[in-house]
Amino acid sequence: MRKHFFILLGTRPEAIKLFPVINRLKAEQNKDISLTVCATAQHRELLDQVLKMAKVVPDFDLDVMTVNQTLDNLTGRLLAQIGDVLERVKPTRVIVQGDTATAMAGALASYYHRVPVSHVEAGLRSGDIFAPWPEEVNRKIVGSIADQHFAPTERAARALRAENVSNDRIHVTGNTVVDALIIAKAMVEADPQLSSRWDGIKKRHGNRRIILVTCHRRENFGGGVLNIVNALETILSREDVAVVLPVHPNPNVRDVFAARLADHPRVVLISPQEYTDFVSLLSMAHLVLTDSGGVQEEAPTFGKPVLVMRETTERPEGVDAGTARLVGANYDRIVGETFRLLDDDETYAAMSRSHNPFGDGRASERIVKVLLDA
Numbered sequence: 126m127r128k129h130f131f132i133l134l135g136t137r138p139e140a141i142k143l144f145p146v147i148n149r150l151k152a153e154q155n156k157d158i159s160l161t162v163c164a165t166a167q168h169r170e171l172l173d174q175v176l177k178m179a180k181v182v183p184d185f186d187l188d189v190m191t192v193n194q195t196l197d198n199l200t201g202r203l204l205a206q207i208g209d210v211l212e213r214v215k216p217t218r219v220i221v222q223g224d225t226a227t228a229m230a231g232a233l234a235s236y237y238h239r240v241p242v243s244h245v246e247a248g249l250r251s252g253d254i255f256a257p258w259p260e261e262v263n264r265k266i267v268g269s270i271a272d273q274h275f276a277p278t279e280r281a282a283r284a285l286r287a288e289n290v291s292n293d294r295i296h297v298t299g300n301t302v303v304d305a306l307i308i309a310k311a312m313v314e315a316d317p318q319l320s321s322r323w324d325g326i327k328k329r330h331g332n333r334r335i336i337l338v339t340c341h342r343r344e345n346f347g348g349g350v351l352n353i354v355n356a357l358e359t360i361l362s363r364e365d366v367a368v369v370l371p372v373h374p375n376p377n378v379r380d381v382f383a384a385r386l387a388d389h390p391r392v393v394l395i396s397p398q399e400y401t402d403f404v405s406l407l408s409m410a411h412l413v414l415t416d417s418g419g420v421q422e423e424a425p426t427f428g429k430p431v432l433v434m435r436e437t438t439e440r441p442e443g444v445d446a447g448t449a450r451l452v453g454a455n456y457d458r459i460v461g462e463t464f465r466l467l468d469d470d471e472t473y474a475a476m477s478r479s480h481n482p483f484g485d486g487r488a489s490e491r492i493v494k495v496l497l498d499a
């Protein structure tokens with residue numbers, strides 16, 4: 126039977142985690158297998174950076190992003206517009222990734238149009254519907270609609286079984302972010318222009334330990350971001366560290382970081398980076414402070430300790446493996462654990478084992494095999 130896959134993506138992490146699947150499926154296209162890629166562009170600029178790097182040109186671009194978009198308004202527009210495209214394209218299967226409004230509305234629209242759904246990165250759960258908000262509920266909704274669940278880890282598979290998803294619908298594949306990371310790393314190593322991208326920072330701060338910081342989670346807006354900036358200022362009182370911070374364009378974080386850190390001599394504030402450039406930053410960093418999901422999954426490949434600036438994580442595999450630690454958006458814990466990693470070689474060595482519990486770089490291969498065999 127002819128298979129027509131329809132892949133939906135709306136944000137930077139979806140594009141990063143789906144481009145390895147898209148490129149593999151593209152290579153399989155023939156008279157019986159076809160592929161349509163639909164970008165909702167829930168986040169315009171950050172998405173475009175990845176699409177360009179991965180050479181993915183969407184067949185549809187819904188361009189739904191508006192200034193100050195609210196969740197309800199965004200979801201309503203996504204649902205209606207994805208529904209319209211499904212009506213025109215009539216795919217045999219929709220593939221969504223993760224826990225965004227695009228994934229959730231895409232799954233719901235597919236259900237209304239009676240198209241089966243595959244969920245990439247299925248089974249992540251924090252157990253708290255307000256942390257992360259609204260992602261925990263988004264992914265639960267996708268999970269209740271999907272009939273193919275690509276769980277990155279055994280733990281994610283267990284969470285799905287506990288919600289009565291039948292075992293034959295769950296496939297443990299690894300997380301495709303590790304595939305993406307390996308591809309990006311190879312691109313950097315093969316291109317002298319990419320591999321020399323950060324020579325300026327190395328020259329200026331090479332004898333300092335570089336702390337890579339990313340912060341964009343909704344739960345940290347307001348008081349959390351202020352605690353984080355205060356902690357960074359204290360950490361920066363040491364001459365032996367430099368902070369590199371690609372600033373998320375959301376004004377809730379951008380404006381605070383710019384006002385408080387822009388003039389500091391050992392802070393490098395930069396705009397959101399191309400994926401390949403971010404991967405080079407990761408390999409250069411001594412340790413990582415982040416509230417991002419994807420960055421928690423990537424850092425162990427390079428053996429970089431991660432301090433997670435959240436109270437809970439739906440990705441506890443890093444904490445269990447000893448490569449990540451939860452510090453919340455809490456001043457004392459951020460400063461205390463950072464200083465410990467800077468001063469205690471044993472702690473640093475224990476957290477910097479380069480083993481990635483999230484995947485082995487072959488997730489997209491496994492996913493495509495299931496998609497083609499089903």
Ligand code: UDP
Binds near residue numbers: 371404
């Ligand atoms: N990333 C990037 N450029 C940057 C910062 C992050 O390409 O300047 C990548 C990072 O490697 C990871 C992904 O973006 O794969 C994480 O996205 P984000 O933190 O926006 O979302 P989350 O993972 O928390 O959903």
